[in-house]
Amino acid sequence: MFSQQARGVYCVLHKIIRNLQQQFFHLFVQLLSGINLSNQFLKARFAADEEPVAEPPLEEFFEPPAPMTLAVAPDAGLLWEGEAMLRSCLSSDTATQQQQSSGNGTQHAKFPGALEASFVTSPKLALPESIEPIPIYRVMNSEGVIDDPSQEPKLDQATIKKMFRDMVLLNTMDKILYESQRQGRISFYMTNFGEEASHIGSAAALSPEDWVYGQYREAGVLVWRGFTISDFINQCYGNAEDLGKGRQMPVHYGSRKLNFVTISSPLGTQIPQAAGAAYAFKLQPNNQRCVITYFGEGAASEGDTHAAFNFAATLDSPVIFFCRNNGFAISTPSREQYRGDGIAGRAAGYGMAALRFDGTDVFATYNATKLAREYVLRENKPIILEAMAYRIGHHSTSDDSTAYRPAEELEIWNTVEHPITKLKHYMLQRGWFDEKEENEFVKSVRKQVLAQINQSERIPKPDWRELFQDVYAEMPTHLKDQMRSMEEHVAQHREHYPLKDFKQ
Numbered sequence: 001m002f003s004q005q006a007r008g009v010y011c012v013l014h015k016i017i018r019n020l021q022q023q024f025f026h027l028f029v030q031l032l033s034g035i036n037l038s039n040q041f042l043k044a045r046f047a048a049d050e051e052p053v054a055e056p057p058l059e060e061f062f063e064p065p066a067p068m069t070l071a072v073a074p075d076a077g078l079l080w081e082g083e084a085m086l087r088s089c090l091s092s093d094t095a096t097q098q099q100q101s102s103g104n105g106t107q108h109a110k111f112p113g114a115l116e117a118s119f120v121t122s123p124k125l126a127l128p129e130s131i132e133p134i135p136i137y138r139v140m141n142s143e144g145v146i147d148d149p150s151q152e153p154k155l156d157q158a159t160i161k162k163m164f165r166d167m168v169l170l171n172t173m174d175k176i177l178y179e180s181q182r183q184g185r186i187s188f189y190m191t192n193f194g195e196e197a198s199h200i201g202s203a204a205a206l207s208p209e210d211w212v213y214g215q216y217r218e219a220g221v222l223v224w225r226g227f228t229i230s231d232f233i234n235q236c237y238g239n240a241e242d243l244g245k246g247r248q249m250p251v252h253y254g255s256r257k258l259n260f261v262t263i264s265s266p267l268g269t270q271i272p273q274a275a276g277a278a279y280a281f282k283l284q285p286n287n288q289r290c291v292i293t294y295f296g297e298g299a300a301s302e303g304d305t306h307a308a309f310n311f312a313a314t315l316d317s318p319v320i321f322f323c324r325n326n327g328f329a330i331s332t333p334s335r336e337q338y339r340g341d342g343i344a345g346r347a348a349g350y351g352m353a354a355l356r357f358d359g360t361d362v363f364a365t366y367n368a369t370k371l372a373r374e375y376v377l378r379e380n381k382p383i384i385l386e387a388m389a390y391r392i393g394h395h396s397t398s399d400d401s402t403a404y405r406p407a408e409e410l411e412i413w414n415t416v417e418h419p420i421t422k423l424k425h426y427m428l429q430r431g432w433f434d435e436k437e438e439n440e441f442v443k444s445v446r447k448q449v450l451a452q453i454n455q456s457e458r459i460p461k462p463d464w465r466e467l468f469q470d471v472y473a474e475m476p477t478h479l480k481d482q483m484r485s486m487e488e489h490v491a492q493h494r495e496h497y498p499l500k501d502f503k504q
């Protein structure tokens, strides 16, 4: 009863304050026009003695408030370090159009669904062609030369060497595991060729505490975080040492220790999960963690992606939507996936910031992700990053890309535009690259991978009873019953099951 009364009093007070605000505003406007009129009167009196002065139009005094932009109002001071760079990557067209249409004195409409829009008197189609494509941010050119020295991330030699070696490790391991599938040793594999820099550059810019929701072609993020060669290979072999207990297809990695959520095969599922996890982080006091979710431009056509974008934008989730635009979704080229300006071009429609960059440039990827991380945590808002690259390998071992793209198309991406080649050039210029030492490194990785394959093949499959475990914290009765009946069945028909291959 009391709370109802209190609510009533609150409503009345609220209305009174709003009325007062409106009246004050009208008064203010009248006052301004009054000043203007009296100015005109004074000027008319002295006109005979003075040069005529052009009068500003009366509407100037009714100028509506400046339209909001994605970051902050255009002429306000910079809020944070990376903002200037981010702003320069946002299309300014929408803001300019808004300013133009509201500069003619028309009042803003009051529709709740378009609070910032103003009225115009002629119909004007908002055509996609009239919007400039979002530019591609790049730090290092194909020769490993830094375009603008102010953009060099100034990482020390040891960090750059780790970046290089992690990319080489991934590339070397990919080549061998791909072949091991061809030899029938594992059932399936997906390579990361051409996208090494977007994995390593982004992983290096994150905190190890940030959660990662991947798609499947982001193994380099795990390499950077310390997933070992044995972790990778045991997972591909689905043996008893696999952290996923052999329950997933190869390359569907996951690591609780490394804050890397297990990959799932249906495209797009990780994207709304990431938006939700980031929202949960935001609700924690003094949150320092963000979430990054990786996905291909093909997966961006899934309904889940659109739902995730809108949830994150409206709930203000600190999530980085990291799109790897590698030009293909299996055999479908990106030009058939969408008609707009890629994936970054969608951001404004959702009210999100965006940054597009060269994903074959490890430094551009590093800077972009660092900037995005600062932005999402400072503003508690999502961002779309779009890493432009080229999928050099086949989609997976189930694909033959020669059927849908000319072999010559690969050439440039496999040589001058290859992310490892670019970083090698950069290191050579600084005298940080020793050819002999690096060849030794490749040899040692090959040796480790081959030895691990040998070992992983010998490790038995997990205990088949694992099949029933971990779905619930405590196994419910119906699963216990099913497990018991399977135990009886297997005991009766042992000769039909390869039990020696499974851990007992």
Ligand SMILES: Cc1ncc(C[n+]2csc(CCOP(=O)(O)OP(=O)(O)O)c2C)c(N)n1
Residues within 6 Å of the ligand: 217, 265, 266, 267, 268, 295, 296, 297, 298, 299, 300, 324, 326, 328, 329, 330, 391, 395
């Ligand atoms: C819901 C769903 N639809 C279709 C597939 C089959 N599929 C697997 S990968 C893939 C292409 C994805 O392309 P993209 O997102 O661009 O990632 P990329 O392989 O290029 O890294 C498709 C269609 C799937 N796994 N899940």
Ligand SMILES: [Mg+2]
Residues within 6 Å of the ligand: 296, 297, 298, 324, 325, 326, 327, 328, 329, 330, 391
């Ligand atoms: Mg793709």
